[in-house]
Amino acid sequence: MSSIEKFLAQQPLIVHSALAQLRYLVLSEGIPASSDKTVGRLRCNVWSVLARCSMDSATSDYVLLVRRGPPPSPVYSKIKNDTFRTLNTDARFVARVSEDAITRCLCAFSWAVLDAGDQDSNLSTYVQGMNVLVAPLLYTCPSEPMAFRLFRTLCQGHIPTYLDSSLTGVHNGAKLLDICVKIVDPKLSNFLADNLLTAEIYGIPSILTLSSCTRPLDQVCKLWDFMFAYGFHMNILFIVAQLVIIRVQIMNSRSPMNLLRQFPEFDAEEVIRLGVGFVAKIPSKFYDLLVRHLVDPDLVIE
Amino acid sequence: MSIRPIPSDNIPETSFEDIETTFNGLDRFTVANKQSSPLSNGLAPPSTASSESTTFSNSxxxxxxxxxxxxxxxxxxxLSDFEEFQGKDYDNVFKTHFVEPSSAEPVDFSGNEENQVAEEKYRGLSQHFKNLNLDNRQLKGVPFRRSKALKQPKSMMDLQNESKPTQRSRRIQQLSNSRSASNLRIGxxxxxxxxxxKKSMPTLSKYNAIREEEEDEDYLKEFEDDFQFEKSLLQPQFLNDQESASPPLKLSPTQYNIRNDDLLLTPQLHKRHSEWNTAGQLELFKERRKSAKGSRSSPSRTNITASHRLKTIKQEIDHNTPMKKGKMTYDPETLQWRGNEQALSKFCDIDLPDKKAIVITGKGRPLSSTSKSKKSKPSDMRAGSQQSGKIVGKMMFDQENLRWxxxxxxxxxxxxxxxDYISSLSSTDTLSKRKSALKRSHSQLLPSRDSFSSRLNSSATTRYHSLGAFAGNTEPxxxxxxxxxxxxxxxxxxxxxxxxGWFILGDAESESYIDEQKLPDHKxxxxxxxxxxxxxxxxRN
Known part of the structure; x- marks a missing residue:
């Protein structure tokens, strides 16, 4: 039994400090690799604890939403238009997650958003990319209701601005990505700017999906381990890291957009190490923006 | 009585069906021998060990x-034999079996001593049957076994019925069976x-050519003996079952094809079995499918080999044998089963579009316009239902409108x-909606009086939707x-x-902690x- 499992198994005396210890364990040791099911269950537990997402009555809530069937037709047709191609080139994902499960999750989410109305946020019932965003959760969690609960927590609690009607957070994230690249790697930033490649052009998928659009999915999960622990704003820095890793190829390429359209497969540890290293370079002002752009729809980045 | 060797000659060259036929003859004569002279019966030695024989030995x-x-x-x-007689035209039956024999030469029982006993019996019985015959002409349709005169010879058979309840139940089961090969043989x-x-067929076989009139007499006698058995045997069993359940079935001779039987029944009795070999007579055995086998009816057929003849016999039996199963009879002429016309008439009504269907078969069949016209007022339904229908408690089933x-x-x-959800549905709604309506049980289908627009808000529709989200959810x-x-x-x-355990304390603690620390973000x-x-x-370090 790994130290993370042991740590999770005992009820924490003080949740706040226990969470800090858990984060550190995730950063220092990571979630040990084992069988898909075991690691999935452990990872789901870690994610839910870190995200402060209780799975209490997750199943009954989910089943109630699913029983309502497909959402109104424009939403449902959008969902059905995307579900079948969700990570369909990833054999392991296709083997573990059915299209029906993705459909159910997304439809249940849209029902939940419709039920909430405009009280809380401006969440969209469905936007393209949600299907990819839910993929690592369905891939990891041992049950659909838990994946759905985590997805809902993630969307509503962690990245609400990413999923509003105008994708405010995503566009702010793109601006922040440009800024961070400029701070971290001015030469690469200049090269991209010379080729008119802004983050709006190449970075939106990675920003919106929290890098889950990049293969392989197992590495995405490790990236998510870290982001559940220390915040999804780190995703911007991880995208910078991925750019930096392939910077030579980009700068030598005649058509760098071809490289950036689909980021090459990555190693999560390397990306995390680089990304965390960039934190020190990011001024406090921009780090605040990174944190806030996830939740503050009124944030304006110049 | 040199009967036995004759049928046994026929056995080796016969087909399956014919073996039965010959054995029938054999059986018949065997039984006759048993009855007339048990000692001379070499085929089936009578069982003397039966306890019942001692019981009744006195009389x-x-x-x-x-x-x-x-x-x-x-x-x-x-029993199965006598089932044949049930519900048939008894005039014909009696004419066939009893009248003609009685007009024939008196039976000669001069054989051995035991035959004299049988002779007395025979005389008595033939008298019985003559009287009975007259009685039955007036009492058409009433089973003759009920007449008191025939109750006279009741003997151990009644007691046998009582002492063998299991046998009786078995018999009843057997009666309900259709006419299988074994049944044919039995009958x-x-x-x-x-x-x-089948008996009539022997004109084609050597078996008949050898026959003499004496044998015919013997055959008659034995037949009557058998008939006596049947009477006493059947009385308690069938009268109860059949009459309580339903009135005896009356079948017309055309249904039963008795006319043919009459001609062919016992040709030996008529001393003209040679006539049967004519081509015209053979026409009777011809198969009905003329197109393929018309040529076979030519006179040259008399020269056909034995095996061919047997085949013809077989076909004739297959196509002309009236069959009976329960109350149903098969009419080989019309190729139809009869006896359930009343039950069938119900379905005929349903087939008409202006009747409400018990089972809705055709999805595309238009029901709407006609069903409206057919619908009767409540008062009419009550009046109509009083003639027929089940009554449970205070409720009565309205046969016409199929409701209580x-x-x-x-x-x-x-x-x-x-x-009425379904009637207007078929005319106005889409196919998918019709399908969903058909899923509902019939009891939910109610008479329609409203237009389509009001029906959408009707209780029937809303009730359907209130069955639950699952019901409307067709997507798997x-x-x-x-x-x-x-x-x-x-x-x-x-x-x-x-x-x-990580969630027992909730987030209150951490939120208060954040408030204390005045962290930059309130979220x-x-x-x-x-x-x-x-x-x-x-x-820094």
Whole structure:
């Protein structure tokens, strides 16, 4: 039994400090690799604890939403238009997650958003990319209701601005990505700017999906381990890291957009190490923006 | 009585069906021998070990021993034989079996001593049957076994019935069976229609050519003996079952094809069996399918080999044998089963579009316009239903409209305002909606009075939707089966056991902590700065 499992198994005396210890364990040791099911269950537990997402009555809530069937037709047709191609080139994902499960999750989410109305946020019932965003959760969690609960927590609690009607957070994230690249790697930033490649052009998928659009999915999960622990704003820095890793190829390429359209497969540890290293370079002002752009729809980045 | 060798000659060259026929003859004569002279019977030695024989030995010993020599199987045979006579035209039957024999030469019982006993019996019985015959002409349709005169010879057979209840039940089962090969064989023993048919065939075989008139007499006698058995045997069994259940079935001679049987029944009796070999007579045996086999009816057919003849016999039997199964009879001429016309008429009504269907078969069939015209007022229904229909408690089933109504009729039809979902549906709605309506049970289909627009808001429609979200959910994607659901709950419980403790205290503590620390973000984002703090502090060191 790994130290993370042991740590999770005992009820924490003080949740706040226990969470800090858990984060550190995730950063220092990571979630040990084992069988898909075991690691999935452990990872789901870690994610839910870190995200402060209780799975209490997750199943009954989910089943109630699913029983309502497909959402109104424009939403449902959008969902059905995307579900079948969700990570369909990833054999392991296709083997573990059915299209029906993705459909159910997304439809249940849209029902939940419709039920909430405009009280809380401006969440969209469905936007393209949600299907990819839910993929690592369905891939990891041992049950659909838990994946759905985590997805809902993630969307509503962690990245609400990413999923509003105008994708405010995503566009702010793109601006922040440009800024961070400029701070971290001015030469690469200049090269991209010379080729008119802004983050709006190449970075939106990675920003919106929290890098889950990049293969392989197992590495995405490790990236998510870290982001559940220390915040999804780190995703911007991880995208910078991925750019930096392939910077030579980009700068030598005649058509760098071809490289950036689909980021090459990555190693999560390397990306995390680089990304965390960039934190020190990011001024406090921009780090605040990174944190806030996830939740503050009124944030304006110049 | 040199009967036995003749049928045995026929055995080796016969087909399956014919073996039965010959054995029928054999059986018949065997039984005759048993009854007339048990000692001379070499084929089937009578069982003397039966306890019943001793019981009845005082009155009519000869007779009783014969009865006992019939084992359980024979009893069954008898019963199934007499089923043949049930519900038939008794005039014909009697004419066939009794009148002609009585007009024939008197039976000569001069054989041995035991035959004298049988002779007395025979005379008495033939008298009985003559009287009976007259009686029955007036009492058409009434089973002759009921007449008191015939109750006279009741002997151990009655007691046998009582002492063998299991046998009786077996018999009844057998009676309900259709005419299988074994049944055919059984029936032939008593000279019922099938057998007679087969009997008539011997004109084509050497078996008949050898026959003499004496044998015919003997055959008659034995036949009557058999008939006596049947009478006493059947009385308690069939009268109860058949008459209580339904009136005896009357079949016209055309249905039963008795005319043919009459001609062919016992040609030996008429001393003109040579005539039967003519081509015209053979026409009777011709198969009905003329197109393929018309050429066979030519006179040259008399020269056909024995095996060919047997084949013809077989076909004739197959196509002309009236069959009976329960109350149903098969009419080979019309190729139809009869006896359930009343039950069938119901379905004829349903086939008409203006009747409400018990089972809706054709999806595309238009029902709407006609069903409206057919619908009757509640008062009409009550009036109509009083003639026929089941009554349970105060409710009566309205056969015509297929619904239950109150007998008193004082209550208004509570569903009168509710539209008929299905009738207007078929005319106006889409196919998919029709399908969903058909899923509902028939009891939910109510008479229609409203237009389509009001029907959308009707209780029938809303009730359907209120059956639950599942009912309207046709997409399998959203149907979570019980197995999957079980897994969901299992995983949730597992999660609760493992990390549920992390959520007992809730987030109140951490939020208060954040408030105290005056962290930059009110939305609990302090942890997002942890990594920065770590990195910066490590960089300082």
């Amino acid at each position: 009519k010993k000869v007779y009783s021993t014969h009865t006992e020599s019939e084992d359980a199987d024979d009893d069954e045979h008898f 032939s023993r008593l000279g019922s229609n099938e057998i007679n048919y 109504i109150r007998i008193g009729g004082e209550k208004e039809d509570p569903f009168s305002s509710v539209p 994607t959203f149907n979570i089966d019980s197995k999957l659901l079980e897994r969901f709950y299992h995983e949730e419980n597992k999660w609760n056991r493992t990390v549920g 609990n984002q302090s942890y997002m700065y942890e990594i920065r703090n770590m990195v910066i502090s490590s960089a």
